[in-house]
Amino acid sequence: MAEPKKQCIHCSVESCRHLQQEKGLCSLESIQVSPTPMAYSGDPADESMCSSYECR
Numbered sequence: 001m002a003e004p005k006k007q008c009i010h011c012s013v014e015s016c017r018h019l020q021q022e023k024g025l026c027s028l029e030s031i032q033v034s035p036t037p038m039a040y041s042g043d044p045a046d047e048s049m050c051s052s053y054e055c056r
């Protein structure tokens with residue numbers, strides 16, 4: 001299996017406890033992105049969401 005790439009996760013979800021607000025970055029090493037229950041509309045906002053989100 002290939003080594004995972006080093007990525008920078010930019011985010012602006014202010015209600016998430018993993019957001020480093022001053023930097024606009026997620027503090028996690030990786031996140032899980034999942035389809036939403038409203039998938040298949042074709043609108044990006046309907047198709048995917050961060051499953052690593054945790055409320056502050």
Ligand code: SF4
Pocket residue numbers: 009010011012013016017018019020025026027028031050051052053054
């Ligand atoms: S866990 Fe998801 S929603 Fe929370 S800061 Fe990271 S990328 Fe944003």
